[in-house]
Amino acid sequence: MRSAILQTASRYLLPILLLFSVFLLLRGHYYPGGGFVGGLVAAIAFVLHSFAHGTTNTMKIIGYKPMALIPVGLGIASLAMFLPVLIGYPVMTGLWFEEPIPVIGMMGSALFFDLGVYLVVIGVVLTILFTISLHTH
Numbered sequence: 001m002r003s004a005i006l007q008t009a010s011r012y013l014l015p016i017l018l019l020f021s022v023f024l025l026l027r028g029h030y031y032p033g034g035g036f037v038g039g040l041v042a043a044i045a046f047v048l049h050s051f052a053h054g055t056t057n058t059m060k061i062i063g064y065k066p067m068a069l070i071p072v073g074l075g076i077a078s079l080a081m082f083l084p085v086l087i088g089y090p091v092m093t094g095l096w097f098e099e100p101i102p103v104i105g106m107m108g109s110a111l112f113f114d115l116g117v118y119l120v121v122i123g124v125v126l127t128i129l130f131t132i133s134l135h136t137h
Contacts, residue, residue, distance in 0.1 A: 002052055010052035017045030021118075026104055028114050035114035039121025046122075047129055055133040066130060069123030077116025080109045 021042035028034025050058040059065075084093035096108035104111075 002054075006052040010049045014045050014049050017048070018042055021045065025114055025118050026111070028111075035117030036121055038114075039118040040125065042118070043122050043125035043129075046126055050130070050133065055130050059130065062126075066123045066126035069119045070127070073116045073119030073121075073123060075116070076119065077113050080112035080116060083109060 021038040023038075024033035024041060025035055025038035028038065046058055046062065049061065081092050084095055085091055087095075089095075092113075094108055094110050096106055101107045
């Protein structure tokens with residue numbers, strides 16, 4: 001039997017934690033935070049939901065297996081790493097747009113690298129935890 005308080009709280013905490021994880025992702029190339037920390041917070045949001053509602057119900061919300069995020073994240077991070085090579089710069093050279101984007105600020109290849117890391121972290125953490133959870137019940 002699951003706690004009604006935890007179920008109610010998780011319904012409100014899931015979107016708040018996901019929004020906070022995006023905030024951490026977007027501020028990461030200026031201040032502490034970034035893809036890794038943001039990805040952990042997003043994964044924790046889904047883990048909290050799975051504690052309250054069960055892993056199967058949480059996987060229905062996500063809509064796909066978390067393992068699918070790993071190659072997508074690796075692809076985005078790799079593209080951000082090697083894109084500068086195509087225009088004659090060393091690997092992982094930061095490329096930036098000329099004008100800042102409202103709310104986000106200066107946007108460049110560092111943000112896309114962080115986005116790739118964000119997706120990989122969510123995919124790895126949820127794959128491990130959901131696999132353990134589904135095999136223990």
